[in-house]
Amino acid sequence: MTERSDKPTRIFIVEDEALLAFEMSDVLEDLGFEVVGPSNHLEDATVTAASSEIDVACLDVNLGEGKTSKPVAEILRDRGIPYVYITAYDAHQITFLQDDDKVVKKPVSGRKLLDALRIVYPHLEKK
Template structure:
């Protein structure tokens, strides 16, 4: 099971929907991950993406309170951090530079998101 490969992986959760962020945190905790966040704004996500010494992977909601989280994705990608977008938008709405980023379209399940981050961490 991919989620078992998350043991001791430091995963950043960037999600502005509290209930979804909390469920993700619980699922990742259960899988043995070390959860960073969750954070729900672009500003807080940028601060964490820049200041955390080690981030093994990230789950990033594309739309944070009406603001695109692309600057956060750019920082994470520049650091070599694998990430998964969660979004209600289809892939054609993402900027071309993010076409190769793994994506879970909402509505989705927490288990699918957890499996997706497991896959990108160990590709």
């Protein structure tokens, strides 16, 4: 993944709770990032993950109706795009975690969100 210094970092948000998705979007956009999505359904999230220009992603684990963001994470991993899980679950409750996956417990403040993103994507601009 190449860093584009002339354009804002593109952060993909997958969150099934619309209010939380828009709150995260607002925080990130206010800090100068470009938000991709948010996607609140698995089907939309997989299409976006496979076809959009994304630098880093925030993934909710549970997408409702027994669906998880595991397929989205797999697509992102295959594309070399880092991501962080933002969830109400504890890490030990997520059966599909990879050893290097980062999990941040909800609720997340803007600072906590940025800190988590910087762990998986160190190139993130200092805001």
